[in-house]
Structures are given as structure tokens and as C-alpha cells.
Amino acid sequence: MITIDQIKEAKKNLENVVQETPLSKAPILSEIFNSEIYLKKDNLQLTGSFKLRGAYNRIANLSQEKRNKGVVAASAGNHAQGVAYAASKFGCEATIFMPEATPLTKVSGVKSYGANVVLHGENFDEAYAAAMKFKEENNVEFIHPFADDDVIAGQGTISLEILNEIPDLKQIIVPIGGGGLISGIAIAAKSINPDIKIIGVVASGARGMKESYKAHMPIDSASVRTIADGIAVRDVNPKLLDIILDYVDHIVEVTDNEIANAILFLLEKHKLVVEGAGAAATAAIMHEKIEIEDSKVCAIVSGGNIDVTMLSQIIEKGLVKSYRKLNLIVTLMDKPGALMNLTNIFTECSTNIVQIDFDRNSVKLEFGEAYVTIALETKGEEHQKLIKEKLKEKGYRFKQI
Structure with missing residues (x-):
């Protein structure tokens, strides 16, 4: 214990x-x-x-003979960086097995400390199995992430x-x-x-x-x-x-x-x-x-x-859930001035447009129509209700996405 x-x-x-x-x-x-x-x-x-705490303490307690042989670990990322950093401080080689879906920032972090990275498996447990096989084949010390x-x-x-x-x-x-x-x-x-x-x-x-x-x-x-x-x-x-x-x-x-x-x-x-x-x-x-x-x-x-x-x-x-962003698809007549009329509504509502895109080719559209996908900065739930009400008053067809 x-x-x-x-x-x-x-x-x-x-x-x-x-x-x-x-x-x-x-x-x-x-x-x-x-x-x-x-x-x-x-x-x-x-x-x-x-994770640096445990990894460093483990390697600090290894004999110099074991450090000279190198260490191996399996990790979703944070333990890997801890082992890599600790190994670099003690001058021993480290090989880290990580799941293939590990975020790039964690993979890059491990490599930055000089460790060898092997991406293997869909989750930690599959990476762990590969690391244990490497341990047996190469007679190196395994640094377990928790046990x-x-x-x-x-x-x-x-x-x-x-x-x-x-x-x-x-x-x-x-x-x-x-x-x-x-x-x-x-x-x-x-x-x-x-x-x-x-x-x-x-x-x-x-x-x-x-x-x-x-x-x-x-x-x-x-x-x-x-x-x-x-x-x-x-x-x-x-x-x-x-x-x-x-x-x-x-x-x-x-x-x-x-x-x-x-x-x-x-x-x-x-x-x-x-x-x-x-x-x-x-x-x-x-x-x-x-x-x-x-x-x-x-x-x-x-x-x-x-x-x-x-x-x-x-x-x-998070911005969408907190009513600070509103994403809409609006159906427009594809003719000069149609987009300006739409954006005038947003101006009246003091709404900033952060992104806009056109689709004239959807099979769901009638000839002469276009979809406008638009992202708006909004100031809460009541502000979004106002925007939707104004669009309905002007006869626009739209849906929130």
C-alpha cells in the first residue's frame, strides 16, 4: 500500500x-x-x-542501469509528455505508444522532448497492448500511466x-x-x-x-x-x-x-x-x-x-447555445437587390454578419431562387427572436441551423 x-x-x-x-x-x-x-x-x-509528477517520480526511482536501457509508455497524450520530459532530463531513450486519434498538440509535445512516438490503435488499451509487446521484445522498463x-x-x-x-x-x-x-x-x-x-x-x-x-x-x-x-x-x-x-x-x-x-x-x-x-x-x-x-x-x-x-x-x-450566434438558411429570389434587402433587416436589428454563402444549384430550389447561408452575431435570446420576427414580417422563408 x-x-x-x-x-x-x-x-x-x-x-x-x-x-x-x-x-x-x-x-x-x-x-x-x-x-x-x-x-x-x-x-x-x-x-x-x-502527469509529469508521476512520470518523473517513477523514472527518478529507476536504477541507472535500467535508465540506460530506455523506457516505454502508453498514453493518450499527457502521460506521454510527462515520460518524454522526464526521460530527457535523465538522458534515457523513451518510446511512447499513443492511440491513432491522439490530438496533434499532444503528439507534437511528446516529440518536442525527444521521444519516439508510435501511433497505434483506436484507444489507450490498444496502445497499451502494443507498448507491452515492445517492452518484452526490447527488455526496457515500462512506465505505467496509473497502476x-x-x-x-x-x-x-x-x-x-x-x-x-x-x-x-x-x-x-x-x-x-x-x-x-x-x-x-x-x-x-x-x-x-x-x-x-x-x-x-x-x-x-x-x-x-x-x-x-x-x-x-x-x-x-x-x-x-x-x-x-x-x-x-x-x-x-x-x-x-x-x-x-x-x-x-x-x-x-x-x-x-x-x-x-x-x-x-x-x-x-x-x-x-x-x-x-x-x-x-x-x-x-x-x-x-x-x-x-x-x-x-x-x-x-x-x-x-x-x-x-x-x-x-x-x-x-457554445456561442450558438448561449444565443450569441445565429446560423440561418434564407431562401431569396435570385435577382439584383435581393441580398441588400435582406441585409437591411439585419442592419435594422443591429446584427453583425460574420459569414455568408450562396447556393443557386440545390435541387430543392425553384428556378430563380437561391439559398443564403448566413451567420450572425447576436445579443441573446430576445435579440434572436426579434430577427426571426422581422424576417417573417417581410415574408422570408428561412430555417435555423
């Missing part, structure tokens, strides 16, 4: 390498939920994720930092993938304060650990599909499940839409770039999955390595 002494020893190994990341109050969430809500911003860690005592101890250093600043904290909310992060945090936190509550958060598209926690036995997910690639783990490790059953008070789940809302909220309100897994704990608070009123709570923002394409999609959908 991992002890608080091992976690304290890990903290010594990480000195002068890992940053003690900011722990800041979230004023908007605190006001909404009448609580003191804090964010532990490990998205601002070197390599952009908490390893040194890795778990490294992740547990987050609790030491949090409780050093806020010793009377009531709850810590932690995203769960494989379970290494929450295990380390829970062991450290409960050792310091047995009354503190540790709440885990899984993605609805990767809920194996939640089902296993409920059943008190490992239940692997049939499939995994979530925008939170950092916690998209299919198989449940029995050792980690035992720790979680002993130390974790409750596990909840959040949907991809809820995670996306949290990503946009953290970006807009807190100026934090956060990936899906990193936003899961905040999503659980925002969408009231946890009882927190009149409490003092810390949400772990575990990583910030989000693909720019994914971020742009989340922003776009």
Missing part, C-alpha cells in the same frame, strides 16, 4: 522540476453555489498536465500542495480515467485529514470505474467515446479499484456537453485553456452533480492540452 511517506518522498524528487501550480478561488462558481470553490490549476504545469506505486505517489503530491494552503478543505473533486490521480490525491488527503471527502468524476462515455465502484468489482467499459481523451480508459485496473473503494467517497459522471460547457466557462470566465479531462471536475460542480453548498471545495484542473480544432468546435457550439 502506498503511504503518505512515499508521497512526501516523491515531493522531494520533484523539487526544482515540477511547479507548485496555482490554487485560486473561483469567484463566480463560489457565488453561484454559496461556497468557497477553488481550482487547482495543474493545466499550468510543465508539459500542461499533472504504479511511484506514479501514484507522484500524483499524490497535489494533495500536499492543496492542504498546505487550505488545511480546512472539505472536498476535493478529481477526474478519473485509470484512477492513478485520484488514488494518489485520496491517500495523501485522507492521511492528513481523514474527514475530507474525495469525489471522483468520470465521463459518461468512459464510465467503467463508476460501474466498478458501484459493483465493488472490475467492470470494463464495452466501448469508450468522449471528448475527454485524458480519461477515456476502457479497462479497470483491480489494484486501483481497491484503492478507490477504500479512499474515495463518491463517483459521479458528466456528459460531453457538460464537459464542453465547463471548457468554455473556464476559458471565458477564468482565462484558462483546459482540455476535456481537465474540465470534468468543474463540470460536475457547474451541473450540480455534487452537494457542495456551504462547503469549501477544490476542483482539480488536471490538464490543458486541448486540440485547437476541438477547442474551436466547442467555442462555436
Whole structure:
């Protein structure tokens, strides 16, 4: 069993390498939920994720002989960057197996630290199997992303930092993938304060650990599909499940839409770039999955390595959902002045056009008609209602997309 002494020893190994990341109050969430809500911003860690803590501690504890042979790892991205960075610091060769769909920003990050990257499989578990085969064939040390005592101890250093600043904290909310992060945090936190509550958060598209926690036995997910690639783990490790059953008070789940809302909220309100897994704990608070009123709570923002394409999609959908963008297809008579008459309506409504496109060739159109696809900046739900009413008054046929 991992002890608080091992976690304290890990903290010594990480000195002068890992940053003690900011722990800041979230004023908007605190006001909404009448609580003191804090964010532990490990998205601002070197390599952009908490994973550096465990990976560095593991390699620091290897013998020089084993380092000389090299290391191998499997990861959806953040552990890979942690291993690559740590290996570069110790001068050992690292080979990282990553799922083929891993975001480019994470692949590039791993390569930037000098590691060899092999893209293999549709998910973490398939990449893991390939990495284990490589380990056996090449006699190198495997650096497990979560089911390893040194890795778990490294992740547990987050609790030491949090409780050093806020010793009377009531709850810590932690995203769960494989379970290494929450295990380390829970062991450290409960050792310091047995009354503190540790709440885990899984993605609805990767809920194996939640089902296993409920059943008190490992239940692997049939499939995994979530925008939170950092916690998209299919198989449940029995050792980690035992720790979680002993130390974790409750596990909840959040949907991809809820995670996306949290990503946009953290970006807009807190100026934090956060990936899906990193936003899961905040999503659980925002969408009231946890009882927190009149409490003092810390949400772990575990990583910030989000693909720019994914971020742009989340922003776009968020603008539409919050009535700040309106996308329409309007049917026009294809004749001079028709477009000007349409845009005059938008001018009257003080609406800015951000994109416009024409289609004269659709088989659904009558001859002499055109579709105009138009994107508008709007100022809320009432503003959008006004625009639609004006279009109807002028006899336009349109639909919202």
C-alpha cells in the first residue's frame, strides 16, 4: 500500500522540476453555489498536465542501469509528455505508444522532448497492448500511466500542495480515467485529514470505474467515446479499484456537453485553456452533480492540452447555445437587390454578419431562387427572436441551423 511517506518522498524528487501550480478561488462558481470553490490549476504545469509528477517520480526511482536501457509508455497524450520530459532530463531513450486519434498538440509535445512516438490503435488499451509487446521484445522498463506505486505517489503530491494552503478543505473533486490521480490525491488527503471527502468524476462515455465502484468489482467499459481523451480508459485496473473503494467517497459522471460547457466557462470566465479531462471536475460542480453548498471545495484542473480544432468546435457550439450566434438558411429570389434587402433587416436589428454563402444549384430550389447561408452575431435570446420576427414580417422563408 502506498503511504503518505512515499508521497512526501516523491515531493522531494520533484523539487526544482515540477511547479507548485496555482490554487485560486473561483469567484463566480463560489457565488453561484454559496461556497468557497477553488481550482487547482495543474493545466499550468510543465508539459500542461499533472502527469509529469508521476512520470518523473517513477523514472527518478529507476536504477541507472535500467535508465540506460530506455523506457516505454502508453498514453493518450499527457502521460506521454510527462515520460518524454522526464526521460530527457535523465538522458534515457523513451518510446511512447499513443492511440491513432491522439490530438496533434499532444503528439507534437511528446516529440518536442525527444521521444519516439508510435501511433497505434483506436484507444489507450490498444496502445497499451502494443507498448507491452515492445517492452518484452526490447527488455526496457515500462512506465505505467496509473497502476504504479511511484506514479501514484507522484500524483499524490497535489494533495500536499492543496492542504498546505487550505488545511480546512472539505472536498476535493478529481477526474478519473485509470484512477492513478485520484488514488494518489485520496491517500495523501485522507492521511492528513481523514474527514475530507474525495469525489471522483468520470465521463459518461468512459464510465467503467463508476460501474466498478458501484459493483465493488472490475467492470470494463464495452466501448469508450468522449471528448475527454485524458480519461477515456476502457479497462479497470483491480489494484486501483481497491484503492478507490477504500479512499474515495463518491463517483459521479458528466456528459460531453457538460464537459464542453465547463471548457468554455473556464476559458471565458477564468482565462484558462483546459482540455476535456481537465474540465470534468468543474463540470460536475457547474451541473450540480455534487452537494457542495456551504462547503469549501477544490476542483482539480488536471490538464490543458486541448486540440485547437476541438477547442474551436466547442467555442462555436457554445456561442450558438448561449444565443450569441445565429446560423440561418434564407431562401431569396435570385435577382439584383435581393441580398441588400435582406441585409437591411439585419442592419435594422443591429446584427453583425460574420459569414455568408450562396447556393443557386440545390435541387430543392425553384428556378430563380437561391439559398443564403448566413451567420450572425447576436445579443441573446430576445435579440434572436426579434430577427426571426422581422424576417417573417417581410415574408422570408428561412430555417435555423
